Amino acid sequence: MPVNLANNIAGLNLKNPILGASGTFGYGTLYERFYDISVIGGFVTKALSLKPRAGNPAPRICEAPGGMLNAIGLQNIGIDRFVNQKLPKIKDKDLVIIANFFGETVDEYVEVASRLNEVDGVHGLEMNISCPNRNNEGLVFGASCQITEDVVKACRKVTNKPLFVKLSPNVADIAKFAKVCEDSGADGLSVINTLSGMAIDIRSRKPILANVMGGLSGPAIKPVAVRMVWQCYRAVKIPIFGIGGISCVEDVVEFILAGASAVQIGSMNFVEPEICKTLAEELPDLLESLGVSDYRELIGALDV
Amino acid sequence: MDCIVRVNEELGGDFFYLGLEPLEPIADIRPGRFFMVRCSQSADPFLRRPMSVADYKKDGSGFGLVVQTVGWGTSLLSTLVPWDRIDVIGPFGTNFEVPDGARSLWAVAGGSGVAPFLGLIDHAEGDVDHTVFLGARTSELLIYADRLKERGACVITATEDGSSGEHGLVTEPLVKKLDSGEKPDVIFTCGPTPMMRAVARIAEAHGIKCSVSLENRMACGFGACVGCVTKKRGEENYITVCSRGPVFDSFEVEI
Numbered sequence: 433m434p435v436n437l438a439n440n441i442a443g444l445n446l447k448n449p450i451l452g453a454s455g456t457f458g459y460g461t462l463y464e465r466f467y468d469i470s471v472i473g474g475f476v477t478k479a480l481s482l483k484p485r486a487g488n489p490a491p492r493i494c495e496a497p498g499g500m501l502n503a504i505g506l507q508n509i510g511i512d513r514f515v516n517q518k519l520p521k522i523k524d525k526d527l528v529i530i531a532n533f534f535g536e537t538v539d540e541y542v543e544v545a546s547r548l549n550e551v552d553g554v555h556g557l558e559m560n561i562s563c564p565n566r567n568n569e570g571l572v573f574g575a576s577c578q579i580t581e582d583v584v585k586a587c588r589k590v591t592n593k594p595l596f597v598k599l600s601p602n603v604a605d606i607a608k609f610a611k612v613c614e615d616s617g618a619d620g621l622s623v624i625n626t627l628s629g630m631a632i633d634i635r636s637r638k639p640i641l642a643n644v645m646g647g648l649s650g651p652a653i654k655p656v657a658v659r660m661v662w663q664c665y666r667a668v669k670i671p672i673f674g675i676g677g678i679s680c681v682e683d684v685v686e687f688i689l690a691g692a693s694a695v696q697i698g699s700m701n702f703v704e705p706e707i708c709k710t711l712a713e714e715l716p717d718l719l720e721s722l723g724v725s726d727y728r729e730l731i732g733a734l735d736v
Numbered sequence: 737m738d739c740i741v742r743v744n745e746e747l748g749g750d751f752f753y754l755g756l757e758p759l760e761p762i763a764d765i766r767p768g769r770f771f772m773v774r775c776s777q778s779a780d781p782f783l784r785r786p787m788s789v790a791d792y793k794k795d796g797s798g799f800g801l802v803v804q805t806v807g808w809g810t811s812l813l814s815t816l817v818p819w820d821r822i823d824v825i826g827p828f829g830t831n832f833e834v835p836d837g838a839r840s841l842w843a844v845a846g847g848s849g850v851a852p853f854l855g856l857i858d859h860a861e862g863d864v865d866h867t868v869f870l871g872a873r874t875s876e877l878l879i880y881a882d883r884l885k886e887r888g889a890c891v892i893t894a895t896e897d898g899s900s901g902e903h904g905l906v907t908e909p910l911v912k913k914l915d916s917g918e919k920p921d922v923i924f925t926c927g928p929t930p931m932m933r934a935v936a937r938i939a940e941a942h943g944i945k946c947s948v949s950l951e952n953r954m955a956c957g958f959g960a961c962v963g964c965v966t967k968k969r970g971e972e973n974y975i976t977v978c979s980r981g982p983v984f985d986s987f988e989v990e991i
Contacts, residue, residue, distance in 0.1 A: 458960050465958070478962075486973055491953045493963035495809075498779045500955055504962050507974065651779040679779065702956035703774070703784055705825065 435716040436726040441671045441693045442594040442619035444528050444556050446473035449694035449727060450684070450712045453675050454479055454532035454558060454598070455504065456701045459518035466705040472712050473694060474528030476622075477514065479560045481534055482544055484510035489642040494631055499650020499677065500699055501629050503643035506534065506563065511544060515551050523553030530556040530596065536566040538583050546590035556594035559587060559618075562602075562625045562647075574600035574625075580609055581616050588617035596673065598622035599664070601653075606660045607667035614668040622673040622696065623664050624657050649699040651677040658690045665691020665732050679707070681714040685722070691732040737762060741820045742798070749877040750805040751848060752814055753790070756822060761796035765789055766831035767856035768926075768949055768983040772957035773801070774823040775809035783955050785809050786978070788926070789827060790851040791858055802851040802879070828957045830983045832856055832947055834864065838921035844869040844910055844935045846927025850880050852949065853924070857887045867892065867913075867920070871906025871931065875899035907934045914942055922947070929991065936986035946986040952977045966990065 437448035452463070452475035459477050463469050487507025494501050509518070511533070522529065531554045535541035541559070548554055561574035561583060573579050584597055597613040599606055601624040610621055626647025631640040639645075657676020664672055674692025678684060679700045687695045700707045719727055743755030772784035792799035805811050816822060832852060834841060841864050843853045850870060857866050866889040872878045873896045881891050892909045893901030902909050919942065925935040926949040939946035954964035957978045965974035966981070967990040975981075981989075 456960060462958065462960050484973075487962065487965070490963075490965050490974075492965065493953055493955050493961060495781055495783050495807075499782050502955070502961070502963060507962050507965075650782050652782075699782070699955070702961050703782065705956070705958065705960075 435719045435724070436728070437712075437715060439693060439728055442556070442596070444474070444530075444594050446528055446694055447526070448473045448712045448715065449688070450708050450715070451475055451528070451530070451673065451694060451696045452701060452708050453696035453698035454560065456698045459509070459514055460522045460529065461518060463701070463705060463708075467709045469522070470525045470527050472527060472708045474530060474555070475708075476530040476532050476558050476696060478508050479506050479532045479534050479563075480508050480511045480514055480544065480548075481506065482511060482540055484508065484513065491640060491642055493646075494640045496629065496631065496648055496650070496652060498652035499648055500702075501631055501641060501646035501648055502626070503641045503646035505643060511547055519551070519553050528555045529553060530558050532558040532560050532598070534560040534563040536563065538586050541583050542586045542590055545587040545595075549591040549593055554593065556596060557587075557591055558596040558598050558622055559584065560598050560625070562598070562600040572600060572602075574609065575603060577608060577612050581612050584613050584616035584618055594619045596620040596622050598625050599660075600625050601656060601660055602628045607663045610664035610667045614670050618670060620671045620673065620693075621664055621668065622675055623661050623692075624653075624676050627653050627656065649677065651679050653677045654683060658686055661687055661692050662690040662734065678711075681711050681718050684711055684715060685718060685730065688727065688730045689732070689734045691734070693731055737825065738821050738823055741816045741818055741822055743800075743818065744814070744816050747802070747879045749879070751877070751879050752803055752805070754801045754803060754813065754816065754822070755798065756800065756824070757798050758796070758824075762799070762827065763796055765792045765796055765799055765827050765855075767852040767859070768831035769827035769829050770957070770982060771801070771824040771826035772828065773813070775812045777823075781807075781809040784825070784957065786951070786954055786957055788848075788851045788949065789855055791854040794859065800854070802848045804848045826957065829978055830981055832924050832949070832983050834860075835922055835945065838864060840865045840867075840920040842867045842869065842910070842920040842923045844871070844906060844923060844925040844927070844931070846871045846906060846931045847877060848879075849925075849927030849949070850884075852926055854880060854883065856924070857884060857889050866890065869894070869906050869910050870901075871895070871927070873897065905934075906931065907938060910935065911938060914938070920944060925949070933991045936991055939986060947983050948986050948989070948991060949983050950977045950981050950989065950991070954978050
């Protein structure tokens, strides 16, 4: 019995619900040394900004129990180099390419979004709203409902491509933010970004990360992510990409049951570079063993 | 790639040697390149550990790693026994490249930094003289001195407590040898960053080409996480140590 893995999510035609997550999949080309990336549903680029960005000093990463902390500082090659140098190498491949983007002001977000809107080969956009706002004392955009509303509405006006918003988990009530994004015109949500964290070297009494604080990812955050996907799923009608510590095919199904229409794989790409391919290959067998012929039956099918 | 553990040998101090046989030969193993080693099949520890290739067979059917037990991941590796399986990916990165026509090569190593020089000297081609400066805190942490001598290298040791070889830092015999008028065609260095920084400065002051092997914290090893960056000298932008290095010309990077 063939199992259906295909779905149209907010206008994106995915052959399967497995995507590489932003910040762990480079600009797509890197993983070609391990496998042909057209076997997965798609991937999300490293967060792009108007101009190239150098990022934070090292150390930028460290091990954490069941995961890792990172403080890369949004290093990226900038939208122009992405469009001119990286995208041509992968745009003819049969997979969905979503450009993750950010700005330091609302105007910058709008400019990047409108530029990406014109780019052939970028199928969808994902807004990273966990970036410090230069006009608001460096507080991240996604920490305030009002600013989230402003920036999502502003970007919505300049793009007709599917627009996803990647939510920060570092808020008291994520469902409220999900609703704000839906009401502001977002086509979908990506849930969740990394959890804010920190680690200390007790001998030197210094923070391990040069940036002091970083983002926690990996299996350690999976229960938090599953919970937040479920809360968002109950709050909105728009589709959700589930993200957070997925490391095996059972995790994929767990997120789908919680309400994810598809999932993004993050840090596990670093540990097992072929993980996205493996999950896409293993999912049909697991679904069959669960008596499911179309994965869409499981979206939000949590029995409470 | 799964490998079969053939040997797990204690080397003294916290060091041990893992001799591995991959299930299929691995291409392009070279001194200075590294593998990303999975320490556990669970999520604890989560990330692989980067480890420099020590000795290796030219056909890629076997290679060794010199490991120092420093944390949970490496202590799990220390418990491996022959016939256990271990999962590695790689090799990644740049290697120590002996310049064409070089006749005299000096290597300066601290601790497990000696690893790449085992393979380098095993597979040396042509008529090159090798001198290895080995430094450690104390004599039991001086590893592979005899093995390198057996392979024809001149080995000069230094310990900080004076328990073996010269008393002091490994850079002291290096400077002494240079001051006596000897000059190699190239210096390679691998070990703690302060040691490599000092070696690079000494080499530069004497106008000698020097290659350093950087060892930054990294998550993936193939350029995806952008965690292991260092600065190119004179530039504001960061480059990844894993894919642009780990072996760099000392002039290229800020150490």
